[in-house]
Every structure is written in C-alpha cells, then in structure tokens.
Amino acid sequence: MRFERKRGGRRQPELNMSSLPDLIFTVLFFFMIVTTMRSVPQKVGFQVPTGTELAKHKKQPSTLYLFIGRALKSQGTNDADDFAVQVDDKVVSLEDVASYVARYKEELLPDEQEEMVVVMKIDENAPMGMVTNVKQQLRKAGALKVHYAAVGRRNMREGEW
Numbered sequence: 001m002r003f004e005r006k007r008g009g010r011r012q013p014e015l016n017m018s019s020l021p022d023l024i025f026t027v028l029f030f031f032m033i034v035t036t037m038r039s040v041p042q043k044v045g046f047q048v049p050t051g052t053e054l055a056k057h058k059k060q061p062s063t064l065y066l067f068i069g070r071a072l073k074s075q076g077t078n079d080a081d082d083f084a085v086q087v088d089d090k091v092v093s094l095e096d097v098a099s100y101v102a103r104y105k106e107e108l109l110p111d112e113q114e115e116m117v118v119v120m121k122i123d124e125n126a127p128m129g130m131v132t133n134v135k136q137q138l139r140k141a142g143a144l145k146v147h148y149a150a151v152g153r154r155n156m157r158e159g160e161w
Contacts, residue, residue, distance in 0.1 A: 062116040066087050068123060085134060087100050
C-alpha cells in the first residue's frame with residue numbers, strides 16, 4: 001500500500017482563543033483587589049522624619065490619622081511657616097482637636113474604643129510646642145494610644161535599614 005502526500009504542505013493549527021476573556025478578567029480582578037486607594041486627602045504638606053527603630057502599624061478600623069504640617073495655599077494661607085492640624089479629612093484648629101477626636105471615638109463600638117489608635121504624621125520642621133499642645137488635646141479626648149509615623153533610614157554603622 002502506497003501513502004500519498006497531500007500537496008500544499010502542512011497547515012498550522014489555529015490558536016484557541018476561547019479562554020482569553022477568562023484570563024483577562026482574572027488579571028483585572030487581581031489588580032482590583034491588590035490596589036489600595038488613598039482614603040484621606042492630604043490638606044497639609046509635610047515631610048515625614050526618618051528613624052532607625054521603627055515598627056509597622058497594623059491598619060485597623062479604629063485608627064484615626066492626624067497630620068501636622070504646613071498649611072497648603074489652597075487652605076487660605078500664604079505664610080509658608082503657618083502650620084495646621086488635619087484630623088482625617090478636615091483641617092481643624094488646635095482647640096477643636098479634642099472635640100473632633102471625642103466625636104470620632106463615640107461613633108466607634110465599645111470594643112473598638114478601647115483599641116483606638118491615633119497615628120500622627122508630623123512634619124519634621126513642625127514646632128514641638130504645637131505637637132505638645134495636640135497631645136494635650138488628645139489626652140482631653142481620652143485618646144491615649146498614639147503612634148508616630150516615620151520612614152526608615154539606613155543605619156550607616158551597622159549596614160541595616
């Protein structure tokens with residue numbers, strides 16, 4: 001029995017594209033889950049100080065962010081040395097910090113009130129007197145757990161971050 005070759009050569013098999021939409025939606029879903037959006041708009045400018053002995057803060061629902069930094073020009077000030085206090089997404093006066101924090105604490109569940117943490121992000125050039133006054137206001141509001149935010153720097157002697 002003799003085998004005959006077909007004329008025209010071999011055809012390449014076509015690429016099966018039926019699973020491509022599943023792959024695209026899987027990648028899209030992955031990026032939607034992994035991406036985090038900034039929840040608090042920044043209304044004060046600050047340069048975070050550096051430190052060597054740092055620990056990570058676990059993000060929890062009972063965390064209140066407090067920023068102390070230079071007031072941005074959009075907040076109605078022209079003086080570059082004018083510092084402002086931002087609690088979550090509102091710029092507040094120093095006297096209003098205690099009342100704002102107390103209102104925030106009242107809205108939490110009783111278990112969350114005990115675990116409430118205030119994370120302070122402070123400009124490295126902010127006057128220490130202002131930081132002390134804010135801490136006094138936090139004491140009045142009963143917010144006693146305070147964490148300070150900083151970025152790591154390289155320790156040149158030991159060669160560690």
